[in-house]
Amino acid sequence: MIIYILKRIGAALLTLLVIMSITFFLMNAIPGSPFLTEKSTPQQIELANKKYGLDKPLIVQLKNYVVNYLKGDLGTSLKMQEGTPVKDIIFHQGKFILSIKLGLWSLAIAVLIGIPLGCIAAYNRGSWLDGFLRVMTTVGVAIPTFVLATLLLATFAVKLGWLDTISGSLESAKSMIMPILSMSFYYICYVAKLTRTSMLDAINQDYIRTARAKGVKRNIIILKHALRNSLIPVITYLGPVTAGIITGSFVVESTFSIPGLGKYYVQCVMSRDYPVIMATTVVLSALVIFMNLVVDVAYKVVDPRITLTNKED
């Protein structure tokens, strides 16, 4: 297992280098400049390019990025917070932590509510409860996040005045409720649907029938035998989703005025802030790669029959 993980880390570093190169060439391939405004002149853009080294050949710029990254220098922002080190923007200003905080809470809520709901629906298949949950989860996956977020904002913050409209840095439970609910609702519903389907599939297996025949209690059957096997598709789904959910949501962060990385990531691409694009892409890619590794290890924990390494390892 350790050798497998070490190998994966080596591959991850190589992957990051490839991602950096692709991102660098793609962002330079699209038209525009961080210095373009309604009132900027070609002379100004030329001067600014010179000031920030954007007049150098692309390959030299890429080399500079890689060398600086190895030294831990992520560059400085050209546009969004002109002159501010990108490392400060992502880490010291708390954007990354804030998005992770929002994402982890949303993910935890999605898993802790979604999986039990799926089990309950499967366990009560055909009943009114199953019907209700099916309708709710179908509606849940169909409602766009911005609609739900706006609805929550209008109801609980404006009409009732129970919650804050500005969630800010998510310091209090009051400020966290609406963003987390907006962000996790879709995932709660999707995970519940997924769990129900795979649980129903598991329930119809022979070994469950055998357990029933042997007089094992229903709760034990569900929790001990069926749930474990039905979690594999859920984990497969949760892997990439986890990376996505904890890297922030443009819609939720915008709607609730949360200064997180998700919003920033979209804005930096729009304003061609090259060093910020590079840094956020690398940081988020590293996170995605890490989460995929965690999922692979989780497979092994859930289903011991799965082998992660070749026999020679």
Place this chain on the structure above:
Amino acid sequence: MKKLLALLLALCMVFSMAACTSKPAEQPAEPAQPAEPEQTATEEPQQPAEPEKFVLNACIASEPETIDVSTISSVDGSTYVQHMFENLMKYQMVGENPADDPNMYMTEVVPGQAASYTVSEDKTVYTFTLRDDIYWSDGKPVTANDWVYSWRRLVNPETAADYGYFLDGIVKNAYAIYEEGSMDPSELGIKALDDKTLEITLEAPCAYFIEMCAFASLMPLREDVVEGNDNWTDPANIVVNGPYILTEWVHDSYLKMVPNEQYYDAENLGPDEIVWWLSDSETNILSSYQSGAYDFIESFPTDMIESLSASGDCFINPYVGTYYLYLNCDKIPSWKVRAAMTISVDRDNIVNNVTQGGQVPATGFVASGILDSTGQDFAYGVSELGAIYNWLSKTYPDADLTTYAGKCELAKQLYDEAVADGEWDPNTTVVYNFNTSDTHKAIAEACGHDWQTVLGMNITLENQEWATYTNGLGEHNFGVARLGWIADYNDPVTYLELLVTGNAYNYGLYSDASYDEAIASAKATLAGPDRDAMLYGAEETMFSEGGFPVMPVYYYTNMYCAHGLKNMGYTPMGYFFMQYAQPNQ
């Protein structure tokens, strides 16, 4: 199974621990506090004698790119700077209400940090005497050298300031320093005769120079604070000479300012705190306003304007800006076609049904609000019809240019003439580019519809995100393209020089020698009837035979919502002033 449950529980604990313990660095303990001043007051009943703190919560934009005096270019960034710094001249409230709001006052330019100024006989040398009671927030006196440093920094090409060109052709040697790079910034026409006397030498008389001396990019800066410190705008480092000082800046969340005790008029300032919230979500901005968290907002969803106006706290201010379309003279070479396009669009329909913000249909390129030397609004100075129609009304006296139907009739005539003369192939498809926005899209659809139905033209609409769009403008890669231009100073030149041959903003590639000459002459002439005539003449040339390189659509307005405030100031350049605001109970 137990292992699995244990794993799940452990994961949940890790999530919870991470979420609970991860506190972003440099975050304030309670950033939501400024939004709820009432709660603070009620939570501390043991100090009833202390007067209630007046915290003004405003939201005018999202995170500014910078608040560095030399490199700012946005209206919001300039507004923050106007609250923290004060120039030789400043904006002072006068007894006029620009909108129906009795709590909002217009401003005029009056001496600020300068006690007085004199002008040489040839109007090219200005000598400012500074006030004796002006200090930086750290207690050091403000000196003439602070302007010398700041202005030199602005025009220094190494600063790469958006407004580096601002003094071009106005202050001596600015052009040679910034545009040509042939002179050192130290040779700029500004010098400190002593600590309290500043002398500025111009290239030629400039009618609007005094007004420029209130501009945000020309504020004074302290060399020992700025030089070598990239983070000098951080609250911990910033030193200001204006009414308020920045004490907190939570990026993408808010800027907090408190009165600067060293400011000469500190005792008359209004808010005990101004919190500028930073948000780009119109939904959140409006919700925060409606819930009482914000006292003042500048942007909200267009479809809410009607209900907000009905509620009585949404107002419309004049704003010196023109929304216009470039008609590419290379792609649409016939001036008759360009003229036909210009007059066949129903502007009333656009302002009444699309933008719905009280905008005024444009009748010329120079925005309404820019005044000529007699104080007359330049946009309506020559005739009621406006610059677009002046020459046409003289050349086609039979056409009725007072009604939309009459304009369409003349448009069709001009278009047919262009086709008949072989100047225009009616099968040509014109590409109309606009940057991503529901409003720009709706305006494009309205214009395209009019051109198709009135003239029978083929129009294709192309939507591009901002950076790609502006890049395309610079490459003149469009048939029609939109832009908006907000005046930098109150003079028609701020608009008219954009279409001079070779100007970087002349995206439609218009070129007319007589037009270029008129603008050059006007720039070197002092304000007066002669100069007015040159400028009026130039705009008429732009909308005459061979012209019509731009199609003005409407003059901007500036909408805002405010409740519980009075004594706010405004300039049609788009800046709001809150330093003397008071609660309006």
